[in-house]
Amino acid sequence: METLRSIFDFSDFPRLDMAVFAMFCLFLFVFPLLPHTSFSMATMIQFLMFSLYGMGWNTIGGYGGQVDLGKAQYAGIGAYTTAVMLIRWNIPFWISAPTGMIFAIIWSFAIGYPLFRMRGHYFAIATIATSLVLLDIFEIWPLVGGAQGLELPLMKMPNFLYLQFRNDAYYYYVLLFLFFIGFFYINWFRKSRLGFQLRAIKDNEEVAQSLGINAHWCKIKAYAIATSFVAVVGSFHACYNFNIEPEDIMSLDLSILIAMMAMVGGAGSLWGPIIGAAVLVPLKNYLGSWLGGKAGLAGLDLVIYALIIMAIAAFEPKGIWGIVEKARRRKRT
């Protein structure tokens, strides 16, 4: 009962925030009904995906304070589990996605246990290392098609069981559903026992330990939660894209993007990943299409991304939401 109340309890936010969010939700609900191009639909779908990626990352990277640059490996595990289960045994998304999540969690415990002996830069590099190792393995592993990747067979569409649709609007609404599940989960999470403990660890691990908190184990749990989010989105991605390859779904570039959502938007806050995705995804898409049209400007969009990151790192490490909070002089929520 208390859990239920907590999921929907936003009382620590000012009314203004909730009003803005409500309007945004309204927009999200009606978007497919408004006139739109396939490009803008694709952008919105990506926005939702990266919001979810970011929300997941935020549990360990934001609330937990451990910058993880290797999350893409779990997107890969999710995506490939769904793909392989579909190709070999005709298993629908709603079973293969949780399965992928479970595999991802198992893997995350396996490497999380040694991984969290490290902190800071060393930890970040180690996350990159593990992700690259898995990428390399997938590139030579026949079961997952090696470097070629896998192509999903087409089923009769629209297909809610296997998540295959011709009309993107269906994908959109399924994803929106997942988005809200994720969002309310994080709202519960940040106020939960684990959420508090993580924030205490992030502030001062030694003091946290003295309060009976097993920091190592808490971090591993948060890592597993982050992993779950990422794996599910990975599974979705497989169904949306119809084909996956290691360089796509497990690359360092994807890990970086995942981390950036929350970092730019405001790590350790509820809105951060959503704000980050809302800024970065359209920026990348529209900038990319505007500039990419002009030959010889490939990479300029990422240059701009890079400058944004550097500016935020140097001047406002708490991200966009941090700027808002400073302006209001309120405490972090």
Added chain:
Amino acid sequence: MASFGTEILQSVVSALLMGMVFALVALGLTIIFGVMNIVNFAHGEFLMVGMYAGLLFANGTGLDPVASLPVVAVVGFVLGVVCYYGLVKYLLRGPMVAQLFGTFGLMLLLRNLALLIFGSEPRIAHQGILVGKSFVFGPGIVFESTKLTSALLSIVMFLAVSWLLGHTRIGKALTATALNAEAARYMGIPTEKMNALAWGIGGATVTICGALLVNFWPVDPNIGLLFTMIAFATVALGGFGNIKGAFYAGIIIGFIIYIPPLWDAFTALIGNPTLKNINLHSLKYTFVYLVYFLIMIFKPHGLFGIKE
């Protein structure tokens, strides 16, 4: 039989030479870390800058790539210093997360600037006194001039840097800042300038390495990541901040990269070529990443201790 033994010996020699090159790549990273406890995610990109710079200089002036070294060193030094004053200085004030993300953004910036300017085609030096030349030693062991020169220069640079740090006033000031920045400040050492100097030296050593590397290793905008990871593994293995350690660690990493050919030669030697594994070759860098991971778990101070 003798020819298989030669194969092994060849691999050993190549591993040794490449190892010394890796050590040189890592030298800059360990210096920067030693002086101010920040890790430069863009380190591999600095190397890339050196590679492109060396190529540009050679192609532009028609001179030998080797002649580009002094120029490239200056470019690297300036790059390091500019990065310090333009970005790192501000990052140092922030939380570690910010530092991580800042140099990370730098990495993206340099990588994509290279993509923008040079395009994604790999390039390599095609002519020069070193390129393509080699000499044979003993029972058919080939020493490529490019690798040999790079390795020798690596030794020279390590000695030079060690001497610089130990025997010049500036070097000692740098070491003092590394050991205890606050104490150094009280003694009147301008720590800001020391930090910038560390970045300058770090930048210069790795760009020099790049200019040498491009004689036998093609450069493209994405090459930075691999070398950043190699440099990190090397520095972790040798002990963060430990210069001598970085040298030996580089050599060890060199051998790790050469595990596949060594294994092949070994299987040939014992007369069982079926044990050869093609996949091993694709995984040679994977071993490096694994080494980093394992070292950080079991021996986070490296094999040779931190900050000697």
Added chain:
Amino acid sequence: MTPLLEVRGLTKDFGGLRANNNISFSVQKGELLGLIGPNGAGKSTLFNCIAGVYQATDGKVFFDGRDITNLKPYEVSRLGVARTFQIFVASGDLSVLENIMVGSFLRTHSRGVARKRANEILEFMELKEHSEQWVSELPVAAQKRVAMATALATQPKILLLDEVAAGLNPTEIDQMMGLIRRIHYDMGVTVMLIEHVMELVMNLSHRVIVLDSGNIIAEGKPEEIKKNPEVIKAYLGERYVSQQQKGN
């Protein structure tokens, strides 16, 4: 009666430096024990060894009859040993109440219960007005109370206080003394405190242990300790230093 805390032959070396040498003493349930000694005597090291932050080089620590010598800090804390830190790095993200809740969460999984208990301690520690503020915004005396409150929220059997009076003015010291008394009597928590502020430790403690250069040089009631020649000798030069330290 089994002592609540028993330290036997505790020795802690740091490389060549012996910070604690063969320390043995016990604390009975319900006692208020003071630990004093000049700077560098090894007092904080002793706390850290008891709390599991340091691994003792030799010797044993027993709590409630149980050998806790090699346990990790969070395990020791779960058994009922709470402590404060000399340098309290203020939490940037959590409010005062939330900080205390972190402590409460050790004994409950429910947010509502944690909040309720934290509020009770908040009031007990006279922090009600600060409940929604960031800890870093508070005056030093209040920050110390937050640290104590957070430790108390873990419902400990023994509370180790590390120089909680440092940097406080006389009024605040009085307030602190009152608080410690109440923690001790009203909450029934056994207390052991490291202190340099003599007035506080001598007035509160049932018993005092004096440490110097890693060794126990005296043990007894406060009146006896005050007159003990060994103690006076150890402090003679230090008296002035510890007075100045009140400034930071």
